[in-house]
Amino acid sequence: MEETFKTIKTDVLVIGAGGAGMRASIAVKEAGLDVVMVTKSLLGKAHTVMAEGGIAAALGNVDPQDNWKVHYGDIIEEGVYISNWKMAEICAKEAPERVFELESYGALFDRTPDGRILQRAFGAHTYRRLCHVGDRTGLEIIKTLEDQILHRDVKFYDEMYITKIVVKNGKACGAIGIKMNTGEFHYFQAKSVIVATGGCGRVYKVTSNSWESTGDGLGLAYEAGAVLKDMEMIQFHPTGMVYPPGVKGLLITEAVRGEGGILLNSKGERYMLRYSPQKKELDARDVVARANYREIQEGRGTEHGGVYLDITSKGADYIKHKLPSMYMQFMEFAGVDITKEKMEVAPTVHYQMGGIRVEPETGHSSLEGLFAAGEVASGLHGANRLGGNSLADILVFGRRAGIGAAEYSKNVKDIEVDTKVVNDEIKRIKGFLRKDGKNPYELIDRLTTAMSDHVGIVRTKEEIEKAIKIINELKEDYKNVGSLGSFKYNHGLLGCLELGNMLIATEAISRAALMREESRGAHTRVDFPKKDKNWLKNIEIKKANSGMQFDVVPVEEMPEEYKQYAKPEEY
Amino acid sequence: MTDINLKIYRFNPEEESVGKFVEYKVPYVDGMVVLDAVRYVQEKIDPTLAIRWNCKAAKCGSCSAEINNRPSLMCKTRVDSIGNNISVAPMGAYPNIKDLVTDISANWSILKKIPPFTPKPGMEKPWRIHPADVERSKEFKKCIECFLCQDVCHVIREHNTKYFGPRHMVKAASMDMHPLDVLDRSEFLDDEGGIGFCNITKCCQDVCPEHIHITDNAIIQEKERAADLKYDPIAMIIKRRKSRKEKVVK
Amino acid sequence: MVENVTSTKNTGETRKPLIPVELTEANWRFWSFVLLALIAIYLMTEFQVPVVQGLTDPFYSPTILVLPLVAGFRATCYAYRKDYHRHLFNHPNACNTDVRKEFKGRKYTGETRLFRLENYHRYFWYTAVAILPFFYYDLYIALTYQAGQFTLSLGALLLILNTLWVTIYTFSCHYFRHATGGNIDCYSCPVNKKSVRRGFFNRISAINHHHEMFAWISLASFFLVDLFIRGVGAGLSINPILLNFKW
Known part of the structure; x- marks a missing residue:
C-alpha cells in the first residue's frame, strides 16, 4: 500500500535546533546553500537553554595570561588524554572568535568595568575564562541564534521527529520524519545531513537534561552505519537538586561554586579540602561529583541524600545579581532562600562526552554525507568535559559542520531513493x-x-x-x-x-x-580503580550483522610541540 | 495533602469538535508541581495525552497553560500553592492542536518582521560596553518565550488587530535598548506593530514567569519613543536637528 | 483512578470570591476614587462656604481654573489609564480567564483613535510642573501667615504632605523617566564617558516603579486637603496650631 507523505528537497538537512544545529544552519545559509532545519520540540526550546555557566573562550580579559594554549592544555588534561588533540586545538583557537561573532549577532555578555567581556572562574579551568550572561548564558545564545535563523530565512520544521536517516550507496541522503502537530510524514531529500540532536541524559533516572535528550541522534546515526565513540563517558554534574522529588536532578550551575560557594557535609565539614586541597570546590567535575557521592555513601549526607552547598557568605545582593535564576529556582521549587540557607545537592547526569565519531575539521562522520556537531559528536571532551566547553563546542563545531556539509554538498548530485524506503519506514512506525x-x-x-x-x-x-x-x-x-x-x-x-x-x-x-x-x-x-596506560584508547562502536561491534582504537598522538602545552600524563 | 483532583482539558480534533474537561485523581507527592501531576496522567493513565514540556526547570517556556484560569507555567506552579482542585486548560489565545497543545507558530512570523539587531557599522572589535549599560536590555533578554503574556493579553485574545503582543514588544525593546544598536523600532511598532492597541492594563506583567516589567520597562518606553517621533512636535524638531547634526559629523 | 467527563465549560474550578474581584485585585484604587468623590460632594453640600469678598459661587476656588490641566495630566497618566480601561471599559476587567468579561466582537480601538491623544501626556506634564510652584507658595503662606512667625497648624502639616505627594507623583511620571534617560540606550558610549544621567534615570525608575501608588495617594490627599481647607473656610474649628515660634 502506498503511504502518503510530503517530500521536501534541500541541499543540507540539519536535525536538531539547539545551539549546534542553529549555528550549522547559519553556516550553510552563509555558504549560499539551501538548508532545512528540523527539531523535535519548538524552535528555541532546545536543551541549550539549560546551559547556565558560560562559554569557555580564552579571551584573557580578566586574566591576561590566558591564551589558547592554556585552554588547549586544560582540555587535554581534563579529557584525561583521550581527547582528539586536533579538536581541542580548533576549539581553543576558535572559541574567542565565536564569542565575538555571537556578540555581533546581538548577544549581551556581562562586562568588566572597562567594558570588555567579563569572565568567571569555573571548575578545572586554569584561569577565569567563562564569558557569561548572569546564569542564563544558554538562553541568551539560543535566543540570539533564533533571531538569526528567523531573519536569515532558514526553513525550519518544528515538532518534527526524525525516525530514520536515509542511506543509499553508503551515502546519507536524507531523512524521514513525522510532524507531530499534524501527524504527517515527511521525507527530506538532502545531499548531506547534519546531526545535532544533543545527548542522551534522559536514559538516566536522575538527570539534569531536558525531555528531548534521549539520544535520538545516536540511534539514527548508529542505524545509518556511522561509528560511535567513547560512549562509556557520561559526565555527572556534582550539584543537582535533591529535594523536593519533583525536581530531583535539576541542575545547580557550577557558577555557584565559581562565585564562591562551598560544599559541606552534614557535620559541617568542608570536605573538598580533603579530596582536593588545591582546587577545592573548583576541581574537575568528576572529582567533585565522586567526592559528593562518597560523602553521601559514607553516611555524611543530609536526610534527603545530598550534601550542602553554601553561598550565603556572599550576601543577598551579590547572589541575586550574579545568580538570579538559581535564586528563583530554589525560591520557587524548594522554598529555600539561598541567600540565607544552604542548598541540598547531589550528583546528577549531565553530559555525554562520547557520540558520533567525526573528523575534527569538518564534522564529517564515518558515514559519507553524515555530519555531526555538538553533544552528539565526540572527540573534544575525551573522558571528561570542562565546564563551559560545551557551549564553545556547539558554536565552533556547529559552524564547522555547517561549512563542511556545505562544501560536501556542492560536489554531490541529488540522490533519489525509492519510495519503498519511505513506505517501509512509515509502516514500521504504524506498527x-x-x-x-x-x-x-x-x-x-x-x-x-x-x-x-x-x-x-x-x-x-x-x-x-x-x-x-x-x-x-x-x-x-x-x-x-x-x-x-x-x-x-x-x-x-x-x-x-x-x-x-x-x-x-x-x-x-x-x-x-x-x-x-x-x-x-x-x-x-x-x-x-587505577588509570591504566594500556587504555590510552577510544572504544568505537559500529553496527554489524551480529549486533554492536566494539573496536578499541589507540588515541591519535598529538604533535611534539603541542605536548608541552599540557602536563605529561602520570600513572 | 491527599489526592489531587486534576481536571485536564481534552480535545482531539480528529474525533470531536469541542473539547471537554476530564477529571483524574493523582496521588500527591511532596513538592509536586502541576507538570508532575499532568505527566503522571500521561505516563500511568493515558499515554495519548498531548502536552508540551521540555526542561521542567522554568527555563524553556514550553509548558504554558491556564492553571485554575490563570496563565502559568505548569513546571513552575506548585500544587501546594493552589490547593488540590486543579484545572489545566490550554492557552486560549492560540488555536488548539490537541489537548493542552496549541499552535503558536504565528509568533515566528511576527518575530521575523521585527528588524534585527543592527550594530553601528565600523566599530572596532572587540566591542566595549560599560557594565551598567547592559542592564536594561538584559532584563528583556530573560524572556523564555512561553507566550503567557500573549495569552493573557486581551488584545490578542479577544480582538483581531495588528498588535504584535507583549512578547514582541519586549523583543523589540531588548534590541532598541541594546547599547550598540542604531535602529529605533518605536515608529515601526506604532505603524506596523500596533503598539497603540495596548492600553497598559498590565496583565502581561502580572503573569510573566520571569518577572519582566513588560509594560513599565518595555511597552511604555516604546510608546514614549514613538511619541517623540510621531506625536510630539517639539521633540520632533529636536530629534530632526540632532540627526541632521549627526549626518554632518559623519 | 476515577476518570469522568465533567462539563465542557471551564467553570467552578476556582471558588467565586465573596468580594468582587474588582475590589480585591490591585485595582481597588478606582473604587476608592469614587468613594472619595461621593464623600466630597456630600461634605460640600453639608458645609456652605460663607461669602468672601463678594464671591458666593460655592464651587469657586482657584483650583477650578487649573482643574482641566490637572485632570488632563491625570487622565493621560499611565497609572490612571490602566484603571479606567479596566473598570470603565472592561478591556479587560481582570486577568484571570474565568472572571474576565469576554464579549467577543466587542469594538476595541485601544489607544489608536481618540485615545491617541494620550501620547500628549508630556504636555500635561509640563503644565503640571508649572503648577507645582503654587503648591510651594501656598505652603509658604500657610507656614508664615503670621508676620515674623513660623506657624505650623494641622492644615499646614497636611499641605506639606500634599505638596510632597504631588511632587513625587509628578516626578515619578513615565514621561519624565523617559526624558531623563529612558530615551538613551547607552550612557557611556564610548565606554569611558562619564554620565550623570544613568544615576538620575535609575533613581527616577525606582520611584516610577511605585507610580500607581503615588497616583492614588496624591489624588486622595488632594481631595482631603481641599476638603479640609473648605472646612476651615466654612468656619469649622479643625485647624489647631501645633507649633508656633518667632524666627
Whole structure:
C-alpha cells in the first residue's frame, strides 16, 4: 500500500535546533546553500537553554595570561588524554572568535568595568575564562541564534521527529520524519545531513537534561552505519537538586561554586579540602561529583541524600545579581532562600562526552554525507568535559559542520531513493499504533532506573552486567511496545520511538563501560580503580550483522610541540 | 495533602469538535508541581495525552497553560500553592492542536518582521560596553518565550488587530535598548506593530514567569519613543536637528 | 483512578470570591476614587462656604481654573489609564480567564483613535510642573501667615504632605523617566564617558516603579486637603496650631 507523505528537497538537512544545529544552519545559509532545519520540540526550546555557566573562550580579559594554549592544555588534561588533540586545538583557537561573532549577532555578555567581556572562574579551568550572561548564558545564545535563523530565512520544521536517516550507496541522503502537530510524514531529500540532536541524559533516572535528550541522534546515526565513540563517558554534574522529588536532578550551575560557594557535609565539614586541597570546590567535575557521592555513601549526607552547598557568605545582593535564576529556582521549587540557607545537592547526569565519531575539521562522520556537531559528536571532551566547553563546542563545531556539509554538498548530485524506503519506514512506525502494546513509559522507567542503579557514577563489572541483562530483556519487550491513538501529537508513540534510540544508547554505554577496565575521567570502576596506560584508547562502536561491534582504537598522538602545552600524563 | 483532583482539558480534533474537561485523581507527592501531576496522567493513565514540556526547570517556556484560569507555567506552579482542585486548560489565545497543545507558530512570523539587531557599522572589535549599560536590555533578554503574556493579553485574545503582543514588544525593546544598536523600532511598532492597541492594563506583567516589567520597562518606553517621533512636535524638531547634526559629523 | 467527563465549560474550578474581584485585585484604587468623590460632594453640600469678598459661587476656588490641566495630566497618566480601561471599559476587567468579561466582537480601538491623544501626556506634564510652584507658595503662606512667625497648624502639616505627594507623583511620571534617560540606550558610549544621567534615570525608575501608588495617594490627599481647607473656610474649628515660634 502506498503511504502518503510530503517530500521536501534541500541541499543540507540539519536535525536538531539547539545551539549546534542553529549555528550549522547559519553556516550553510552563509555558504549560499539551501538548508532545512528540523527539531523535535519548538524552535528555541532546545536543551541549550539549560546551559547556565558560560562559554569557555580564552579571551584573557580578566586574566591576561590566558591564551589558547592554556585552554588547549586544560582540555587535554581534563579529557584525561583521550581527547582528539586536533579538536581541542580548533576549539581553543576558535572559541574567542565565536564569542565575538555571537556578540555581533546581538548577544549581551556581562562586562568588566572597562567594558570588555567579563569572565568567571569555573571548575578545572586554569584561569577565569567563562564569558557569561548572569546564569542564563544558554538562553541568551539560543535566543540570539533564533533571531538569526528567523531573519536569515532558514526553513525550519518544528515538532518534527526524525525516525530514520536515509542511506543509499553508503551515502546519507536524507531523512524521514513525522510532524507531530499534524501527524504527517515527511521525507527530506538532502545531499548531506547534519546531526545535532544533543545527548542522551534522559536514559538516566536522575538527570539534569531536558525531555528531548534521549539520544535520538545516536540511534539514527548508529542505524545509518556511522561509528560511535567513547560512549562509556557520561559526565555527572556534582550539584543537582535533591529535594523536593519533583525536581530531583535539576541542575545547580557550577557558577555557584565559581562565585564562591562551598560544599559541606552534614557535620559541617568542608570536605573538598580533603579530596582536593588545591582546587577545592573548583576541581574537575568528576572529582567533585565522586567526592559528593562518597560523602553521601559514607553516611555524611543530609536526610534527603545530598550534601550542602553554601553561598550565603556572599550576601543577598551579590547572589541575586550574579545568580538570579538559581535564586528563583530554589525560591520557587524548594522554598529555600539561598541567600540565607544552604542548598541540598547531589550528583546528577549531565553530559555525554562520547557520540558520533567525526573528523575534527569538518564534522564529517564515518558515514559519507553524515555530519555531526555538538553533544552528539565526540572527540573534544575525551573522558571528561570542562565546564563551559560545551557551549564553545556547539558554536565552533556547529559552524564547522555547517561549512563542511556545505562544501560536501556542492560536489554531490541529488540522490533519489525509492519510495519503498519511505513506505517501509512509515509502516514500521504504524506498527507501534496498537491496542495491546506495552506502555512505553513503563519500559522507559525500567531502563532509566537500571541505568541509574547499575551504570552510575561508580561502576563494577557485576553491576554493569545486571544493567546489560535488563537492557536485553527490554529489547525483547520493545518488540511488543505500542500506544493507542493516532499520529497526531501522540506522546505514547513518541515514547515508543525514543525508547528504540535509548536502548541503542544504553547498550553502547553499558557495554563500553564493561570493556574499559580502568578508571579514567568520568568512568570510575571500583574493580579497576587505577588509570591504566594500556587504555590510552577510544572504544568505537559500529553496527554489524551480529549486533554492536566494539573496536578499541589507540588515541591519535598529538604533535611534539603541542605536548608541552599540557602536563605529561602520570600513572 | 491527599489526592489531587486534576481536571485536564481534552480535545482531539480528529474525533470531536469541542473539547471537554476530564477529571483524574493523582496521588500527591511532596513538592509536586502541576507538570508532575499532568505527566503522571500521561505516563500511568493515558499515554495519548498531548502536552508540551521540555526542561521542567522554568527555563524553556514550553509548558504554558491556564492553571485554575490563570496563565502559568505548569513546571513552575506548585500544587501546594493552589490547593488540590486543579484545572489545566490550554492557552486560549492560540488555536488548539490537541489537548493542552496549541499552535503558536504565528509568533515566528511576527518575530521575523521585527528588524534585527543592527550594530553601528565600523566599530572596532572587540566591542566595549560599560557594565551598567547592559542592564536594561538584559532584563528583556530573560524572556523564555512561553507566550503567557500573549495569552493573557486581551488584545490578542479577544480582538483581531495588528498588535504584535507583549512578547514582541519586549523583543523589540531588548534590541532598541541594546547599547550598540542604531535602529529605533518605536515608529515601526506604532505603524506596523500596533503598539497603540495596548492600553497598559498590565496583565502581561502580572503573569510573566520571569518577572519582566513588560509594560513599565518595555511597552511604555516604546510608546514614549514613538511619541517623540510621531506625536510630539517639539521633540520632533529636536530629534530632526540632532540627526541632521549627526549626518554632518559623519 | 476515577476518570469522568465533567462539563465542557471551564467553570467552578476556582471558588467565586465573596468580594468582587474588582475590589480585591490591585485595582481597588478606582473604587476608592469614587468613594472619595461621593464623600466630597456630600461634605460640600453639608458645609456652605460663607461669602468672601463678594464671591458666593460655592464651587469657586482657584483650583477650578487649573482643574482641566490637572485632570488632563491625570487622565493621560499611565497609572490612571490602566484603571479606567479596566473598570470603565472592561478591556479587560481582570486577568484571570474565568472572571474576565469576554464579549467577543466587542469594538476595541485601544489607544489608536481618540485615545491617541494620550501620547500628549508630556504636555500635561509640563503644565503640571508649572503648577507645582503654587503648591510651594501656598505652603509658604500657610507656614508664615503670621508676620515674623513660623506657624505650623494641622492644615499646614497636611499641605506639606500634599505638596510632597504631588511632587513625587509628578516626578515619578513615565514621561519624565523617559526624558531623563529612558530615551538613551547607552550612557557611556564610548565606554569611558562619564554620565550623570544613568544615576538620575535609575533613581527616577525606582520611584516610577511605585507610580500607581503615588497616583492614588496624591489624588486622595488632594481631595482631603481641599476638603479640609473648605472646612476651615466654612468656619469649622479643625485647624489647631501645633507649633508656633518667632524666627
